[in-house]
Amino acid sequence: MIEFHRIRAYMLRHLYEIRASLDRKADIFFFPVIDILTFGFLTVYINKLNVQAGVAGAILGAIILWTMIYNIQRDMSFSVLDDAWSRNLYNLYSTPLRLAEIILGSLFISVIKACVIIAIILAIAWGVFHFSIFQVGTVIFFYIFNIFLFSWAFGYFTASLIFRFGTKAQAVAWSLILIIYPISGVFYPLSTLPPFLARIAEFLPISHIFEGLRAIIVFGRPSSPADLVTIFLLNVVYLCVGLWLFVRGFRNAKARGWFIHPT
């Protein structure tokens, strides 16, 4: 049976890590702020170029959502890496902690961290650049929810690679997501891409989110119900695959004894 006290202990371990580690603080407070400021000033410049109204807002909205994706997926892997780096996996996994509790604990932690990051970048976007992502309407909550689903799925996938290949594959935690960065239509429409890349991008739920966000901000055109259903269904598939890979990776790591010698 899943026990809340074990999920709480798992979460506490990672909350303490944020408090103790300068790196984890920088992940939350430094890098997202740098991103929003850089792109925010870029949009100030774009506005001066007399381009179509709303383009600058679409860029700011996109960087807010991309910052969420990047941070949430990375934190899923860090929840494994932090314990591997400090050789604590042995003690942690010799407790009654279940795999389902690890999954839930890492989900809850990612929500807490993401909420802090979102609050900071939304405050900067509003306070410095007078941009509110909520101008998009209530659909933004659907988009944010789906950003979480996709980021968890990708995070579990990268964590499964760490289970499978060890800390020598640790760079996937902060770099693998960048492979899909250019083809996700974060800052430009999918029609900008060569046709074969645009075709691949259609299978990414986040590319539909960024397209939808842009359509609302730039053209005032709301997402169709079919788009929303596509986003959600793709995310369900991605999340199921991500979790399946995570569980397989965990079992493989256990069979190899990686929790004992996490190299």
Add this chain to the structure above:
Amino acid sequence: MAETILEVKNFEKVYSAKKNPVVALRGISFAVAKGEIFGILGVNGAGKSTTLNILMGLLTATSGEVKIFGQNFFAHESEIKARMNIATAYADLASNLSVYQNLKIFGLMYGVADYEKKIEQLLEQFDISHLRNERFDELSAGQKTRVNLCKSLINDPELLLLDEPTASLDPSIAAIVRETLRDLQKRRQMTILMTSHNMPEVEQMCNRVALLDKGQIYRIDSPENLQKFLRVPSMEEVFIKLARGEVEE
């Protein structure tokens, strides 16, 4: 007859079974009774730690059965692990966290009701109360070993696994640790399964010892009987004979 707490049957572990298989355990079997201190001896690579790691659910056995507290370990892993614990010289706690934060996490993990009181009591017992707020990575090897022992006792385990429990401790602290463990074993009928390269420690603490050689159990008996059987004056000599392959098949 005392209740059997741990029963291992035909344990086998083969690493990389498909390519270059390395056999770590070749069908070992043994049983440990409630309140017993059972030692596993063998040279490096004999399979001692592998056995303990499988019993803590950190490694999958290739084949074999384990019953702990009368239940199939692989089917009831979480419930069984809630009643056991381990201290090993080969693993650390979270390096950036303080001693107290680490122990609190494990207190919560095991659902210890009054974990704060338990932590204070354990820190005092192992004479490390002054390290309560120190970061784990700033401790000496001996201090880390004692914090690990505190972690291993936080849930008052009925079955305690110890992998080199006094490694890196100075002789006086090691003696205190041994006394504490023996006292707990007597007072609470705690069962202990341990590995050690410290033969006087094995002689002093263990009721029975399994001699493990190349993944197989050579013999299980009390330290006295093993010395008689091999016609040597000490466990040190037993170990040397085992290490040199001078024991009869």
